Amino acid sequence: MSAELTKARAQINKVGTYLKQAKPLPAVSALYEAVAAVMRTQLIRSEKEEFSKLILDAVLHLNGDRNLRKIYPLILEYKPGSEKELVDQLYSVLGELQASAVESAKDMMADKEERIERGLAAGKLLIEEKRFDEAKDLLEKLAREFPRDSDLRARIAELFIGGELFEEAFSYLDEAIELSPDQIHHYNRIGIVLRKLRKFDIAEKYFMRATEFAKSDPNLYFNLGRLYIDWARWDKAEKASRLALRLSPGFVEARKLLNYALKKQGKDPEPGA
Incomplete structure (x- = not known):
């Protein structure tokens, strides 16, 4: 045969x-x-x-x-x-x-989106009412229901950021990055969260990972510079802000950050601030 x-x-x-x-x-x-x-x-x-x-x-x-x-x-x-x-x-x-x-498939997608929106709205309300434990439980169940959805995890993180629950926000953003390592905005957000938690060395590592995917993003270097300012690493803050300005010469906030870093080092400010 x-x-x-x-x-x-x-x-x-x-x-x-x-x-x-x-x-x-x-x-x-x-x-x-x-x-x-x-x-x-x-x-x-x-x-x-x-x-x-x-x-x-x-x-x-x-x-x-x-x-x-x-x-x-x-x-x-x-x-x-x-x-x-x-x-x-x-x-x-x-x-x-x-x-x-x-x-x-269309029906399933519509049903998924409806469940996500309903769950996020309920979680937001609980956080606004400072019922944090209930919010954590509800949003954790929602995330488990859709284990491969990186955007959902990022949106949950934003809710926790709004409630100043930065540890929880970090956890969900970390999962979002693992699922979608090329999504630059996740790195920016997790870097900001870690900066607020004063975990500067870990935040720096995430920003460095982000540069692998977005070397031409001025906002990335600006946020890295903000990290170095809080960390009192003035020379690194200067370097990061210069990179942001090289990519976007009209970036006013990056210019201000540069001159602040220069001042802290006893250097003369540059024009344009």
Whole structure:
């Protein structure tokens, strides 16, 4: 038996497994590809008989599947020799299933967004009422519900920043960065949070990581300079503010930061402040 027929047999055998897992789309796709492969291959009599039985069993499985019937109520018809007609019908079924999957994905996305917005609003209210423990519990459950959503973690962090709960904000921003290391605004926010916590050395490391992704962002260097000002590292504050000004010569706040750092070092201020 050829490799293509061996693969076709394996695909047909997967139909029942997929249906048990409530996955009608891959089940129909597997049968469609298998029957198409059988049609492309010259079969001997025993192979024809074997595949006719395998295909018929798979069709019966599909016809008896409740999940498939909800989306495609028509009965699939097959008898030996009618593979072409079956392939055409399976192609039609695939179209219906794919359209249904798209609509289902849209519904799931809308439901996700609604749950997130509702949860964030409830968490914000609890923080405003200073019911911090309840807010922490609620927002932690929300984050666990969507474990790969970096934007959600950043938004939760913003709520904690608003309530001056900087340790909690740091934790969620750190998770957001782990999930999306190229999102520069997360680094800026976590650097600011760590500056407020006076964890200057850790904040510096996050800003340095951010420069790997955004060497041309003047705000990044300005915030780094603010960190060095609070840290009383005047020479480093000067260097960071100069980098910000090199990228954005009209950056007024960066000019002020530079002259403050120069003053602290006993150097003459530069014009333009």
